[in-house]
Structure formats: C-alpha cells, structure tokens
Amino acid sequence: MIIEYLSDFNCPYSYIGLNRIKNICNELNLDVKWEMKSFELEPGLSNIPVSSVERYAIRNELSIKDSEKEIEELEKIAQNEGLNMNYKDIQLTSSKDAHRIVKYLERYYPEVTQEFILKTFESNFIKNENIADHNTLIKITSSCGLNKSEIEEFLNKETYSIEVDLDMDEAISNGISTTPYYFINYDGERLMIPGVFEKEAFKIAFEELISGEIKKKTFL
Incomplete structure (x- = not known):
C-alpha cells in the first residue's frame, strides 16, 4: 500500500489525521510506503512566532473567544487519542524548512522520514x-540519527524550496485548498480522502x- 498525504506541520488536523491512519495501519498489519506532500497553510509566516489563537480566528473568520473555544475542543480530541496537544500556546512559525527537510530525507534517508515527521x-x-528555528530542526534530525553538520549545511541553502512550492501549486490546481488530504493506493485502486474522519x-x-x-474512488 502507498499512502500519499498532503499535510502541514502547522495544521492540528494533519497531526490528528496522521496519528489515526498510522494506528489503523498498525491494527490492520499493513505494509505501507509513505509519501508526504507539502502544503503550507501559512506560507507568509517567518521564524518570528505569532499567536495561534489570532491566526486561527483570522483564517476561520471567528472571534478570538470562538477561536479559543474551537482550539480547546481540538486539544481535547487530540488528548483523547494520546496526543497531549497544546495548540493555544504554539509558536506559530514558518514550516517551509521542515518541509524541505522532508524532501531531503525522502530522497536520501527514507527510512527515517516518518520518524522526523512525527x-x-x-x-x-x-x-x-x-x-522555523534551525537549531530545533537540527535537534530533531539528530534524534533520528542524522549528522548535525550535514543538516546544518542543508538548511543554510534553499535546496528543495521549489519542490515544496510545486507540491502546493499542484494541489491547488487540483482543487485542494487545505490540509490534510490523503491518497490511498492499493492493488490498482486509488482512494481519495479529503480531511479528517473518525x-x-x-x-x-x-x-x-x-x-x-x-x-467509489473518493471518500466523502
């Protein structure tokens, strides 16, 4: 089975959905090849943190109070599944470099790509x-067994930036405007799952x- 998924490291639904699907694959004892497609929900963000509550309110056209309520519900959903999510206090920053690392790992170190993503x-x-802090990303890759200087050198370049952008451009051209989105390929069939389901x-x-x-080929 091959699972391609559009995802972003700033998307709580992407985290919850991936956790659910990974648990299902383990329960069904499936041999899966994973491929993450990049989709930056907030491509304009920098390495300077902004309020997740405010950004969530703006993106979903909510008041700050309603944004806080929805985020609290999201945290409860995640916590019920073993993810001790603290979304309200997140340092919302650019996910571009993290996506670039995923592309690099898929090319040279596919065996640790999913570990890095999680x-x-x-x-x-x-x-x-x-x-967005290179020290954070280097710490994560080092915990996956990668050489610190190798990743530091990679991050100081712009390698795979175009590929990250192309993933998003392709998704948008196919009518996809948000994350997550899953493509499940098995025995000649392709199941498309838009969003997170129970x-x-x-x-x-x-x-x-x-x-x-x-x-059907689409799960709606």
Whole structure:
C-alpha cells in the first residue's frame, strides 16, 4: 500500500489525521510506503512566532473567544487519542524548512522520514518549540540519527524550496485548498480522502479498499 498525504506541520488536523491512519495501519498489519506532500497553510509566516489563537480566528473568520473555544475542543480530541496537544500556546512559525527537510530525507534517508515527521509535529504541537528555528530542526534530525553538520549545511541553502512550492501549486490546481488530504493506493485502486474522519470511518474505508468492496474512488 502507498499512502500519499498532503499535510502541514502547522495544521492540528494533519497531526490528528496522521496519528489515526498510522494506528489503523498498525491494527490492520499493513505494509505501507509513505509519501508526504507539502502544503503550507501559512506560507507568509517567518521564524518570528505569532499567536495561534489570532491566526486561527483570522483564517476561520471567528472571534478570538470562538477561536479559543474551537482550539480547546481540538486539544481535547487530540488528548483523547494520546496526543497531549497544546495548540493555544504554539509558536506559530514558518514550516517551509521542515518541509524541505522532508524532501531531503525522502530522497536520501527514507527510512527515517516518518520518524522526523512525527517528531516535528510533536515538537510543534506538544513541546511548543519553534520549528522555523534551525537549531530545533537540527535537534530533531539528530534524534533520528542524522549528522548535525550535514543538516546544518542543508538548511543554510534553499535546496528543495521549489519542490515544496510545486507540491502546493499542484494541489491547488487540483482543487485542494487545505490540509490534510490523503491518497490511498492499493492493488490498482486509488482512494481519495479529503480531511479528517473518525478513526472507525477511516478503518472501514481501508478495510473496504483492501477487500475490493470499495465502490467509489473518493471518500466523502
């Protein structure tokens, strides 16, 4: 099975959805090849932190009070699934360099790519670290067994910036405007799942795809 997924390290739904799908794949004992497609929700952000509550309110056209309520609900959902998410205190910064590292790892170190992705989500949403800070990214890659100087040299360049942008351009050209979005490829079939669904709904879709009972190519 090949799972391609559009995701962003600043998207709480991306973190929750990936966690659910990974748990399902483990439960079903599936052999999966993963590929993350970049989609920056906030491409204009820098390495200077901004308020996640305010940005969430602006992006979803909410008041600050309603934004706080929705974020609190998101945190509860994540916590019920074992993710001790603290979204309200996140240091919301650019995810561009983290996406560039994913491209680099997929090319040269595919065996640790998913580990890096999950640790970067954890760094952002649980530890509330600045994932635009090169020191943070180097610390994460080092914990995955990569050479510190190699990643430091990579980050000081702009390698894979174009590829990150092209992922987003391709998604937008196909009518995709947000994350997450999943493409599940199995035995010649391709199941498209837009957004995050309950774990049981995800699991049923996977089981029907594997059994050949799936009737549609899009899970809506």
